[in-house]
Amino acid sequence: MTPLNDPLLDIRDLTVSYRTGGRALDALRGVSLRVARGQTYGLVGESGSGKSTLALAVMQYLPAEGAVTGGAITFDGRDLLAHSRADLRHLWGRELALVPQDPFTALNPALRIGEQLAEGLRLYEGLNEEEGNARAVDLLRTVRLPDPERAAGSYPHQLSGGQQQRVLIALALSGRPKLLVLDEPTTALDVTTEAAVLDLVAGLTRAAGASALYVTHNLGVVAGRTERVAVLYASELVEDAPTADLFRQPLHPYTRGLLDSLPRPGQRKDRQRLSGIEGRIPPLDALPPGCVFEPRCPLAVDRCRSERPALDEPVPGRHVRCHRWPEILAGDVSAARAPQAALPLPLATGESVLRLDDVTVQYPLRRTAVEALRGESKKAVHAVGGVSLSVNKGRTLGIVGESGSGKTSLARAIVGLVDRTGGDIDLLGLRLPPRLSDRGRAVLAQLQMVFQNPEEALNPYLTVGESLSRPLVTLLNLGRGEARQRAPDLLEAVRLPRTYAARRPAQLSGGEKQRVAIARAFAAHPDLLVADEPVSSLDVSVQANILNLLNDLQREHDSTTVFISHDIAVVAYLSDEVAVMYLGGLMETGPAAALFRPPHHPYTEALLSAIPVPDPAAIQSAIRLEGEVPSAVNVPSGCPFHTRCPRKIGAVCETETPPWQTGTDGKRIFCHIPLSELAAEQAGGGEKWEE
């Protein structure tokens, strides 16, 4: 253990304020933490917690309207706040480096990758042009970019998001910094890419003996990769502990709430409800006078309302800001909710609500004049290539896949926002016309959708009540007056106050907006609800409540759901049936209960192994996909996954379309490898998921 009396980074009582509209608002209040040499530190918080402000303050990258108004930051024995801009230029890159959140805006689009890397190397190490370029290629090799020479000669837009993020890591490591600050380094990436990038960073920092500060909203990301974790909430540090201790016994009710909000692999909706945290994070200009978490805390007592708790040290090396930690530590009280047993599922009648038969969606590409003259045929993006599925009444079908898998195109083809190019879709036994304009009101009423981004789900120029009354007018033929009167009832059904009807969307939080969008979708009692990533842009504490709500409403309305997500843990929790998509095609279908048991399709196996599990003790098989998702314009022949499959058996995968193999538990797998063989190779990985 590195001695903590000589930390690399020592933040003491740091307060950072932003001036907006003539007022100063504290984005950080009295935050202290110490990062030892060679240590990896996790910094977890939801949006609005101040975690990015802390990262920027450490880097001295605060915007003009932000300023450190109290406390001290000591880096490697030097006062960081006293440094002039000229001194900082020597620190940046060589001692302190940042891996920013969004790779798409962090690289200069007009410079080749190699030049962007070599520029810094020439400055840091005085290399000449040739040496710099050679080192740049070396660095790209270190971050395991395929074909580093070619990557060095490419422009950023020629690389995928995952590759760009690797370049940024190479850039950050190029000056051999002592501290690497990673601000949500993988939020913009796909699950399997995220896992690979995180592994890479962990390996590289360990090899270089550098410290790392991981800033993230995802507890699962820090669980297996950091030594200590600090939790921020509403601009305060509420808990700080060694990772294993924090996950084993969180002392702050907020940390407990965060942990309980995530569906654990193996947890299912029919066995246990998720427990989210009620309420929303307080705005900076209206912080509660006592404990900042008091309004949402299940353990709040009178003292919490009036008196701000101090940051105590209950156990050496652990810090918590809570009045009630002695009782929590002793086990007298717990913020964990008694596990609420879910209501039993309605009996499946076996009546098929939705049936897809060989559905294809293609987006035609324009030919250039030259291509047309040469007589080349028109090309198209094959977003969905021949998907057949069926969902029974009252059931939930989960569709999981990464970006580019075609899952959203499939959802949009079902509801009619995209015209399908081929195949049939039957709803309640009736053929759905491809075009939305050919579907009558009666059909529209049967089929509704919840969208991904709550920020654009509601018309900002209408009140919530007006938005909610519209489907009643158009789909249920109610008069406008009557529809207005019914709107508050719809709000009540999604557990929102009736008075919200008079509000505008701008006055609602993201989670509340999504609730209103769900209320609108259920207003006309649809038979089928298509939910496209409904929780992926929400904070984890809110996610759980929305998932519970979707589940409850489905039961109340006896409706059927198609639930689309990139998050296989969420899909497994909420669905009865799961379909895994890759590059426009299905790879595996089967009951959700069997999802975590082998045999798996090799792609499903990779998805499962990439889940960020919020448990440092979890042992996951480390299957990481190499390469990039191929273009959907030229889908690979044979098995579309063969270009990246870690279990590829040979030429047969490239030439022959794999067979659909049916397993004993109702699983169907699209693969050349016999199921028994898959099961045998994947065995030993299955039991760990079970509760």
Add this chain to the structure above:
Amino acid sequence: MWPRVSSFLRRLFADFPSALGTTIMLVFLLLAVFGPLLAPYPYDLPIYEHPRQAPDATHWFGTDHLARDVFSRVLVGARSVLLLAGGGTLVAVALGTLVGLVSGYAGGWLDELLMRFFDSLLALPALLLALLLLGTLRATYGEDVSAVGKGLGVFLVLAVVYTPIVARVVRSVVLAVKTRSYVEAARLQGESLGWILFREILPAALPALAVEAALRFSYAIFLTSSLGYLGVGVQPPNPDWGLMVNEGRRNVSQVPWAMWFPAAAISVVVVGANLMAEGLKRALREE
């Protein structure tokens, strides 16, 4: 309805520039309506006792080379500016909004057709296009077009010249907004085309539209006066501000004030329109 209007007005008057701009435009509107009643002298008759009089207590803005009271002419001219430039802009904004909404929302060949047609109109300089149109009108209706007829001609020219520009602005907003979830949700709820265009999409275009309208109005004042100068628009003795500037320009050595005051009036109204547009943009956004 009323609380919404009053809160809108409060936002419009919340900061000084937009309050100033809005006040200027309100005063301008009042002048356009009551100007002829307030004018102390007839706008088109010479005052023989005070030819080429510099501004003083009786003639605040002085008298011009034909001994007409400039202050009265400016007051009376407000109506002409509002009717021609303002009215023409209004028609262009209304038409452009409609075409932009439909073209952007429908997309496909209709969008392609309309936009290429507008491109061809925009390829010609505004003044040239205006001359072309007025020439055609004159050829059709003969040389002897009454003053009203000429006014209508200018009106038509402004609509034709500015509709494509407004349509493009609206269309660009429509393209950005039509893929938002709330518009798609409205389609899935079976909302009518009218509701989707005017209630779901149009509000998002209003801020950009307000700025564009103010800009078009400014240019319309200049275009009207240019046409007058070239002898194809409004004709003397009409007290159109642009026309007065051009007349004053010819006699600038003797009666410079005859040019100053209408020019200042144009500047004040143009600045006022733009300040108000900025305020409108913000007030509409905050809704």
